[in-house]
Amino acid sequence: KYDLVVIGAGPGGYVGAIRAAQLGMKVACIDENPQLGGTCLRVGCIPSKALLDSSEKLHAAKKEFESHGIGLGGVSLTLDVMMERKRKIVDQLTKGVGFLFKKNKIKRFEGRGRIVAPGKVAVEGKDEAQIEASKILIATGSAPATIPGVELDGDRIGSSTEALSYPRVPEHLIVIGAGVIGLELGSVWSRLGSKVTVVEYLDRILPEMDADVAKQAHRLFKRQGLDIKLKSKVLGARVEGEKCTVELEGAAPLTADRVLVAVGRKPYTEGLGLEDVGIKVNEKGRVIVSESYETSVGGIYAIGDVIGGAMLAHKASDEGVACVEKMTGGLGHMNYDAVPSIVYTEPEVACVGKTEEQLKKAEIPYRKGSFSFKANGRALAMGHADGVVKILAHEETDRILGAHICGPRAGDLIAEVA
Ligand code: NAD
Secondary structure, rough: EEHHHHHHOOOOOHHHHHHHHOOOOOOOEOOOOOOOOOOHHHOOHHHHHHHHHHHHHHHHHHHHHHHHHOOOOOOOOOHHHHHHHHHHHHHHHHHHHHHHHHHHOEEEEEEEEEEEEOOOEEOOOOOOOEEEEEEEEOOOOOOOOOOOOOOOOOOOEEEEEEEEEEOOOOOOOEOOOHHHHHHHHHHHHHHOOOOOOOOEEOOOOOOOOOOOHHHHHHHHHHHHOEEEEOOOOOOEEEEOOOEEEEOOOOOEEEEEOEEEOOOOOOOOEOOOOOEEEEEEEOOOOOOOOOOOOOOOOOOOOEOOHHHHOOOOOHHHHHHHHHHHHHHHHOOOOOHHHHHOOOOOOOEEEEEEEEOOHHHHHOOOOOEEEEEEEEHHHHHHHHHHOOOEEEEEEEEEOEEEEEEEEEOOOOOHHHHHHH
16 A cells, blocks of 8 residues: 555656655556656657757758868768667666666556556556555656547657657658647758658747747748748648658648658546546546646546646656645645746747737736847857847836747756746
8 A cells, every 4th residue: 555656657757756755655656668757758858859969960060060160071970870879868867767766665567557446546567456545646648649631650650759760861751730849850850861841730830939939930940941831731641652641721732751740749548547537637638636736536636748738847847746745735836937948949949937929818018128149249159149039027017927039058048037
């Protein structure tokens, strides 16, 4: 019998489990994957950042070094080495979670967790078991969404998981969706040599970001060679021999070697037993929770991508900590106005707080200031002087309500504002 059983060992679940153990709870954590760390560590943030960094270095060696007076001769790509480096980073981090579990005496179960009743979870798979626990924490995250007519075949038409491990650089890659995943992984393959076409349904890229900053980013991505087609509705995609065809509404079909479907993610609750125990979800299937992250069933909690809000690893981790601190009578606290979000393209796009569109909609009086990196000495010295910083502050109090940056190391700068 445990004090807490956590279902899911991603950044929400593993951090929550560790914090709970530090607070004196007897904790078990279930994950169906042999590698701990969830989507983020295995097939998300970490491997994508590894490839973003590698491909950026290739790009810099090819296109930027010369202007610094550095000549390298022929620069070449060995994709296998780049992929092996990525694999090693993932391996190190996922093993690190296992080490932290041992250190904090968290019992790990490998298998799928299914809630049988409040206080009872069945593990199906390698470590089959019936677990009893006073409290249950759902941290099962999300899975790639798809659109009607597009069948993921797990190879040529795939999600971000496949796009992190293409065996060869595709000649032509079509990305469906100009959101975070589409632009990050589209940038990776473009830098590695693919022709990349991004097909976006809306009239803009990065729909969650401030429109001014997204527009600036769009201009820069276009200049880098990404062919971004806005207002393009995908009707279907299929594999035909060695090629894929993507059908568009009102335009000629496109063909390419591979298709990356990056149209968002959906909460991952299949087979979890939510209906059996009466846990309520919203119209998008996301688990409804109270301020203390308790679901509609007492003693069962949920955090991370499976509940509402931004699908971000660090948001899930912080919710994990706040949730278990509240369980143990502590003052778990989460400030949703200070959760930064970063798109790791080059330049990076980062934001925290409200966008100008959100402030207008909420009728909050604000003032704005923006400044271009073109006149910033540090940016010029780095040779990355494209981009802008935009800050929104309350008209009367001057309190910062939002900051939006497209530019060099925006992901580092945003922490200052957060
Ligand atoms: P997203 O919501 O960021 O973008 C999806 C895009 O697809 C949107 O622009 C949407 O308009 C478009 N789209 C939807 N249906 C379409 C259609 N039929 N045809 C063409 N375009 C269509 O989703 P994502 O990029 O898949 O990312 C999923 C989640 O993962 C996001 O919540 C994101 O925050 C998270 N993520 C974060 C990071 C990061 O923080 N750096 C990196 C990767 C993913």
